[in-house]
Amino acid sequence: MMNAVIEITNLRLRTFIGFNDEEKTKQQDIVINAEIHYPLNNGCITDKVSDALNYKTITKAIIKHVESGRFLLLEKLVADVLSICSEHPDVVYSKVKIDKPHALRFADSVSLSLDFHSNTTQEN
Template sequence: MTADIIRLAGLRVRGFHGVFDFERREGQDFVVDVELELSTSRAAATDDIVDTVHYGELAESLAAVIAGEPVNLLETLADRLMTVCLADTRVAAATVTVHKPSAPIPLAFTDVAVTIRRKRADRAGAR
C-alpha cells in the first residue's frame, strides 16, 4: 500500500482539559495537528470525496472531542483524538500532536505538546 499523507494542521478549539480546577473552569485553546497515512490512489482516480477521508468531517469530529469531556492529561486527549483518526479503516497509521500553548507554566515558553503515532495494527493488538 502506498503511504500517502493527509495532514490537518493548526486546528484550534477551546477545551477544558487540565489537572487544575481553573483550567477546567476557564478553559483554554488547544491546537491539534494530525497526519493520516493511507492510499489516496483511488480518490485520485475517481476524483470522488467518498474515496478518501473528508478532512472537513475529520476536523468536526476532532473538534467535538477537544470541546467535549474534560481530561487531565494531554496524553489522554491525544489518545481520544487518535481513536477518531483511526475510525476510518482506510487509515493505516496516524500521528496526532496536541499543543497547549497556554499551559500553566510560570516561565516563558512557546509551546507544550504531546505527539503520539499509532498504526492500525498496533491498535488492534491492544484490544
C-alpha cells in the first residue's frame, strides 16, 4: 500500500479572528498550511479521478468556512480547518498550521498547529 500526501501551502485568506475590539471589526490576514495523508489505491495509479481525494473540494470548503466565519481564538479556527481536512474516511493523518502574520508587533507571525490521527489502522 502506498501513502499519498496532499500539501496545501500558504493559502492566504482574510477573516475575523481575535477578541479585541479592533479584531472583531476588521478582518485579518491568515496563512494556512495543511497536510493530508491517505492510502493511495490502485484506482489512482490507473488515473481514475473518483478514487483520489479531491484537494480542490477540500480547499473550497476551507475558504468558505474561514471567510464566512468569526473566530475569537486561533485554536478554534485551526480545529475547524483540521476537521475539514480530516472528514474524508480515507484520511489517516492530517495537520494544519495557521499563521497570523501581524499578531505581534516585533514578530513575523504567530502560529498554531494541530494534528489528527485516525483511530483505524491500515494494513500493509
